[in-house]
Amino acid sequence: MNLLEYQKGLENREIKPLNIVQSEDEYVLKTFTDKLSSLYEVKLLWGDELERKSFFSMLTEGEMFTRKKKVFVVKKGEEFLKSVKDGAYFVSLAKKLNKVSVFFVISEKINKSQLEKEPLKTILSIGDFLEAKSPDKRKVRELVKSRFVKEGRDIDESALEYLLEITSYNLVELKNEVDKLLLYKEGKITLEDVKSVCFSSAEYTIFDFINAFYTKDMEKSLVYLSSLLKSGISPLQIQAILINYSIRLFVASTSARDQTDKDKIFTELSLNNPYLRHSFKIYMEKFTAMEVKNLILKLHTLDIAEKVYFADPQESLKNFVIEYLRYAGS
Incomplete structure (x- = not known):
C-alpha cells in the first residue's frame, strides 16, 4: 500500500504491531512521521544501533506508566533485519507488544523474491508493507502551488515550472527552496527571483551571506556580499x-526563556523549516537582544539614507556591513 494512502484516516486505523516501510521519498516519510507524532508518542531508532537482546525491553520501557500508544520508527531498518533473520523471533515479539507498534524503514529497493525470504516473509504475515513513493509530477506541482497560495503569495507560471525542473520535482529540495523564496521578497515571485535565490549565477547565494552576517563573520560576509x-x-x-x-531574531531573543519557549516562538514566527530553526538558535547565541535592537535601528538609518538622502545602495550596504560587524565583534 502507498504510504500516502495509508496515513489517510490514520487516527481510526488499527496499526499492526510490526510493519515494513520501503522509503523512496524522504519527504513522504517525514510527512507520515509528523502525522504519527500528532496522534501517538513517537520515538526514532536506528537499525544499525539495535541489538536483538535489548530490543524488546527498549520497546516496552515505561509502558505500564502511559496510556498513549507508542510508535517506534526504525530508520536503517534493513541493518537490524539482516542481523535477525529468525522469523519466530518477530512472531514472539509481536505477541508481547501491547500498546506498541514498530515501522521498520528500509531504504533499499525490495523485490518480490526478497519479500518471500525471512524475516520479511514472517513480518509481513503479521503487519503491513507500505511504500513511501514520490507523488507524480502533477501532484507535486499542485502541492508547491498550494503552498504559495496558502502564504498569500503569487508566482509566475514560468517561475514555477523552472523551480520544479531545477529541483527535479524533489519534495525535500522544493520545501527548502520555497522557504527561501518566501523570505526573499514581498509580492509576486518571478523567474528572475527563482534564478537569483535558488540557483544563483553568483558563486554564493544570498543565504550564504545572511548566515555569515548573523554569525558575525566579517570576512565571509564581505566576500559573499x-x-x-x-x-x-x-x-x-x-x-x-x-x-x-x-x-x-529580536522577537525570539526577547520572548523565549527556554527550549520549549523557543520552539513555540519559532512556530509563531513561521520558522518551521528545521534548517532555519537551527540557524536561528545559533544566531541567538551570537547576538544579545540589545545588539539585535541596535541592528534594527541601524538598518532603519541605512534605509533612510538611501531613500531620503539618495545614498548609493551598494556602497552604503557594504559600509554598513563593515561598520556594524566591526562594532558587534568589539
Whole structure:
C-alpha cells in the first residue's frame, strides 16, 4: 500500500504491531512521521544501533506508566533485519507488544523474491508493507502551488515550472527552496527571483551571506556580499531580508526563556523549516537582544539614507556591513 494512502484516516486505523516501510521519498516519510507524532508518542531508532537482546525491553520501557500508544520508527531498518533473520523471533515479539507498534524503514529497493525470504516473509504475515513513493509530477506541482497560495503569495507560471525542473520535482529540495523564496521578497515571485535565490549565477547565494552576517563573520560576509552585488542582486532586496531576519531574531531573543519557549516562538514566527530553526538558535547565541535592537535601528538609518538622502545602495550596504560587524565583534 502507498504510504500516502495509508496515513489517510490514520487516527481510526488499527496499526499492526510490526510493519515494513520501503522509503523512496524522504519527504513522504517525514510527512507520515509528523502525522504519527500528532496522534501517538513517537520515538526514532536506528537499525544499525539495535541489538536483538535489548530490543524488546527498549520497546516496552515505561509502558505500564502511559496510556498513549507508542510508535517506534526504525530508520536503517534493513541493518537490524539482516542481523535477525529468525522469523519466530518477530512472531514472539509481536505477541508481547501491547500498546506498541514498530515501522521498520528500509531504504533499499525490495523485490518480490526478497519479500518471500525471512524475516520479511514472517513480518509481513503479521503487519503491513507500505511504500513511501514520490507523488507524480502533477501532484507535486499542485502541492508547491498550494503552498504559495496558502502564504498569500503569487508566482509566475514560468517561475514555477523552472523551480520544479531545477529541483527535479524533489519534495525535500522544493520545501527548502520555497522557504527561501518566501523570505526573499514581498509580492509576486518571478523567474528572475527563482534564478537569483535558488540557483544563483553568483558563486554564493544570498543565504550564504545572511548566515555569515548573523554569525558575525566579517570576512565571509564581505566576500559573499561582493559576489552577490556583482551578479546583479539588488542591495535593497538583501537589506529587506536582513530586516526580516532581525525583527524575527529580536522577537525570539526577547520572548523565549527556554527550549520549549523557543520552539513555540519559532512556530509563531513561521520558522518551521528545521534548517532555519537551527540557524536561528545559533544566531541567538551570537547576538544579545540589545545588539539585535541596535541592528534594527541601524538598518532603519541605512534605509533612510538611501531613500531620503539618495545614498548609493551598494556602497552604503557594504559600509554598513563593515561598520556594524566591526562594532558587534568589539
